[in-house]
Amino acid sequence: MSAALGRSQASSHRGLQGEGTPMNPCTTAAEAFRAPDLPLTFARRLIDWQRQSGRSGLPWQGTRDPYRVWLSEVMLQQTQVSTVLSYYPRFLARFPDVFALAEAQADDVMALWSGLGYYSRARNLHRCAQVVVAQHGGLFPDSAQGLEALPGIGASTAAAIAAFCHGERISIVDGNVRRVLTRLMAMDADLALASAQHELWQRAQALLPETPSTEDMTAYTQGLMDLGATVCLRSRPLCGRCPVQDLCVAHAQGVPQNYPVKTRLLKRRHESWWLLWLRGPATDASDRVWLERRPARGIWAGLYCLPVFDSEASLLEALPPHLRSGVRALEPVSHSLTHRELRLHPLLLETSEAMAFAADLGGQWVDEAALAQYGLPAPVRLLLSRDLP
DNA sequence: CATACGTGGGC
DNA sequence: TGCCCAAGTAT
Numbered sequence: 001m002s003a004a005l006g007r008s009q010a011s012s013h014r015g016l017q018g019e020g021t022p023m024n025p026c027t028t029a030a031e032a033f034r035a036p037d038l039p040l041t042f043a044r045r046l047i048d049w050q051r052q053s054g055r056s057g058l059p060w061q062g063t064r065d066p067y068r069v070w071l072s073e074v075m076l077q078q079t080q081v082s083t084v085l086s087y088y089p090r091f092l093a094r095f096p097d098v099f100a101l102a103e104a105q106a107d108d109v110m111a112l113w114s115g116l117g118y119y120s121r122a123r124n125l126h127r128c129a130q131v132v133v134a135q136h137g138g139l140f141p142d143s144a145q146g147l148e149a150l151p152g153i154g155a156s157t158a159a160a161i162a163a164f165c166h167g168e169r170i171s172i173v174d175g176n177v178r179r180v181l182t183r184l185m186a187m188d189a190d191l192a193l194a195s196a197q198h199e200l201w202q203r204a205q206a207l208l209p210e211t212p213s214t215e216d217m218t219a220y221t222q223g224l225m226d227l228g229a230t231v232c233l234r235s236r237p238l239c240g241r242c243p244v245q246d247l248c249v250a251h252a253q254g255v256p257q258n259y260p261v262k263t264r265l266l267k268r269r270h271e272s273w274w275l276l277w278l279r280g281p282a283t284d285a286s287d288r289v290w291l292e293r294r295p296a297r298g299i300w301a302g303l304y305c306l307p308v309f310d311s312e313a314s315l316l317e318a319l320p321p322h323l324r325s326g327v328r329a330l331e332p333v334s335h336s337l338t339h340r341e342l343r344l345h346p347l348l349l350e351t352s353e354a355m356a357f358a359a360d361l362g363g364q365w366v367d368e369a370a371l372a373q374y375g376l377p378a379p380v381r382l383l384l385s386r387d388l389p
Numbered sequence: 390c391a392t393a394c395g396t397g398g399g400c
Numbered sequence: 401t402g403c404c405c406a407a408g409t410a411t
Binding site (some may be wrong): 078082117118120121193194234235297298300301335337338339 | 390391394395396397398399400
């Protein structure tokens, strides 16, 4: 940000400065936000706006039960609200409290997480529940610091739980907050840098209401996210509906979409995988499919999957020669992950022969009717349902 | 500090 | 289509 811009912004905020605090001509917009009454103004407006216009009625709102708040926060990591809506009640119905989750089988947890992505979240969730039960008597720590020591709970999730459940005076800094605050203060630092992240968090802390009640911290925290999610939109912000529009430096500059400054570029490499779909009659009326467990590390770690090969040739080599001609190629499925663009080529082999060789693949037969109880990657579940009769 | 880790949706 | 992004964390 240029000094000239900073001065012009600072002067536009004079109306919000205290009566006897003349603006230093060298004051930057960033410094203006450190003025004592600006945080007060911001917090008051945000809290009032949240109560009037923020989101309410989401399944995880209206509770201070750390278990429920924690579950929602973990599900919502890098995941949109609309996606979580169908998972959260189902998970909660199956595991209503931390004790139920701690006692669960890991495979059952994965099955309920299937399709939600970032499966290490589910493993950490399960481990975390076991730690909370074994080491904390089933009670979550009540401070952000204590929460952050648990598996799968980082700074953002810890702050959210502590603020929502206990009114701790601590700011979340997630994607919404990054967007809202970088615009509000016209921060153009590269947020990929730890130093910039740290500064953003410091400024977020400085904006917090001074001595908030738990209710105020809840509304403030929720308001920050709601503002980012419903008003301070990425590509087309609705500044006319913003409760802090007149405080926003980016709005004054005219192009709020310029923030946050994006720097990282994501490289996605293309890969083709060949999936062996072995299908045979089960003992009862339905058919069964051969699934194996994915390795503990890497993509879809710990989930069940059709056997994966890196070429058609290597897949065929795994089969007894007399069965190779029975393989039928199905329509490929494209699936993109964060760092990879996958092209999945399913090869179906339907046979009633005893397939002792399959044991060499290190998997198990699964009744097609029981697939819902297995943790499958989304495209594999899609594929299996798409091509089942 | 960089990278890996899923999936669905917006534009 | 392709790229970016979403209530991030672990390594």
